[in-house]
Amino acid sequence: MQSFPVVDPIPLPAPIWLLKLLHIVTLALHFVAVEMLLGGLLLAVLLSLFRGSPASMVTARALARRLTVVMTFVINLAVPPLLFAQVLYGRALYTSSVLIGLYWIAIIGLLMLTYWLLYRFTGRLEAGKSAWWVGLSAWLLAGCIARLLSTNMTLMLRPDVWRKMYSASAMGAYLPTGDPTLTPRWLLMMAGGLFISGLWLLYLAGRSTFTAEEKHFLSALGGKVAALFGIVYLAAGVWAASVQPAVVKSMLVTPPTGYEFYKYFGFAGYGWLALVVVAVLLAAAAGFGKLSARWTSIAVVHLAVLIELTLVVYRDGVRDLSLLASGYNVWDRAVETNWWVVGLFLVLFVAGLGVIGWLVSVVARSKNGMEGAA
Secondary structure (H helix, E strand, O other), X not given: OOOOOOOOOOOEOOOHHHHHHHHHHHHHHXXXXXXXXXXXXXXXXXHHHOOOOHHHHHHHHHHHHHHHHHHHHHHHOOHHHHHHHHHHHHHHHHHHXXXXXXXXXXXXXXXXXXXHHHHHHHHHHHOOOOOHHHHHHHHHHHHHHHHHHHHHHHHOOOHHHXXXXXXXXXXXOXXXXXXXXXXXXXXXXXXXXXXXXXXXXXXXXXXXXXXXXXXXXXXXXXXXXXXXXHHHHHHHHHHHHHOOOHHHHHXXXXXXXXXXXXHHHHHHHHHXXXXXXXXXXXXXXXXXXXXXXXXXXXXXXXXXXXXXXXXXXXXXXXXXXXXXXXXXXXXXXXXXXXXXXXXXXXXXXXXXXXXXXXXXXXXXXXXXXXXXXX
């Protein structure tokens, strides 16, 4: 019997390549925000718990004050890639979402609770109260959400277990087990959080709103954290790639006839490796030596975005080929393009990205309420 639901007869409103491109770009931006949240929150918790110096508390407060803003980008930047994924992979993604329905719906409540705890964490730090346990609770919830998302995105690639799961619980009360790719995929995001947050500290070290002593602390800590967890991030990425099904790894090297372009998705994995190595070396140089804080601040921003972009491209290739091996061809859809509508959408999309960039720059330039030893 067919594993996937029958295809929706309504044609796609735009070319598949365009929908995939938009999905990749928006998901990369979402991943940057997610990893800033996961890593930045844990660093703020540890700095507030082990108060080694006045600069550590300034850093903890500076991170905490930004995390509520980062959370808004995490949530809002999650919507576009999820919608594009539903358009392209709806028959697989909707099925996996239903199969873990109770947990999937619970993400909304977990997000709201995490958001509230972030404000509580920041407020307690500002008041000089013990806050580490509040921040740690928020981080554990965020890690739980990441695990559920990884579970769903992995389950959508496993139509072979869908019937068994539905027979076990039509209410979506069980999570899948036995997938060798789930844990490394989740650990890749968690380790990436500390790696990207280390780069974030290097970026903050270039800001004029910190004192010279605080900049030195930010640069030293950020460089060491990014260098150390960049290696862990690399190991998790290699692990996640190595446990992919043999047929997927084979198709990334030698794609089926008509799908030769997927070899470039495989090359993106090597690009990711190279960029992470460059970032680790740069972070180590900043953490253990002396580099221009201004130059480093600019470099790490571009590296972080490019690293996430290459990761998402490779991930997209793995997903497409995993589904193709199971009989789901993402390119086999009817398309009816209204270029006037598509053009209007792209104009609004670019304008939206511009507004987001402007908002980020406003926050980045803000000299009030972000730093200080209050």
